[in-house]
Amino acid sequence: MDPIKYLFEKSVLNGRMSRWTLMLSEFDLKYVPLKAIKGKVVADFLADNPVEETDIIDTWSFPDEDIVRVEDDVWDLYFDEASDNMGCGIGVLIISPRGEHVPVSIKLDFAVTNNAAEYEACLLGLQSANKLGVMKLMVHGDSSLVINQVTGSWKIKSSSLAPYQAKIEELEKLFEEVRYVYLPREENQFADALSKLAALINIPNHMDSMPLCVERRTSPAYVNAVDDA
Structure with a gap:
């Protein structure tokens, strides 16, 4: 129950609530139940009262729009x-x-x-x-x-x-x-x-591993020797 409605409509009050009612009586208060506001009313109100601002904040921009692909992980x-x-x-x-x-x-x-x-x-x-x-x-x-x-x-x-x-x-x-x-x-x-x-491969007993590097060569070894000469 709404507390203001309770204070104004209950016939018998005692103690603290009576003092509250007495304090509120000096103001011209009247309890009115809240009614639902239709969305169209709010839209019409905003349309009739536009907010004018000089600086427009672009909240719909995409800061990463230049990224065309996300790297697969x-x-x-x-x-x-x-x-x-x-x-x-x-x-x-x-x-x-x-x-x-x-x-x-x-x-x-x-x-x-x-x-x-x-x-x-x-x-x-x-x-x-x-x-x-x-x-x-x-x-x-x-x-x-x-x-x-x-x-x-x-x-x-x-x-x-x-x-x-x-x-x-x-x-x-x-x-x-x-x-x-x-x-x-x-x-x-x-x-x-x-x-x-x-x-x-046979790994010697005194070794735990043998490194290996496999490279790709697209030309004979003598070509490099001629270039060096």
Whole structure:
């Protein structure tokens, strides 16, 4: 109930409310209930009484209207494994949104199955991407077993692969978004080459790693020698 209406219309008041009514009686007050205001009335009032300002503030401008494209922040990850009589290796290729390539090769000096090696490569890729500060990642692999198991399409029946799945789920929490895509082996050549390189090479016992730099040359070496001469 409206308090002013209560004071003016209640017949018997006592104490503090009576004093309030007495104080208000010296003013010529009359209670009138509030009526709803139609939107058209407000619009007509604003149209009849425009506000004149010399400085017009443009509140509808777009400060970034010159930006035509927002850079995608999704990174791409390719992983693969390779094994032969020389050993087993895994390869990972991480590509930034700007096209920068980060290759990683690791030789596995322990007994491992092909499926477990694929999981090792996938884990290596997730760990490497996390160290680079990647938040959104698209994972590409040519192992249908790994891709379908990590996405939940297939159940993991092997007890030896279950710990890999648990580790992957733990690493996925470090990213904002992780998506998995299966691709044919012929489209995963770079990661396949990195894994084969790691499998074929023999790293001396006194070394933990061997750096490698692969460059592209478009002309024979003697051309550069002639130019230098």
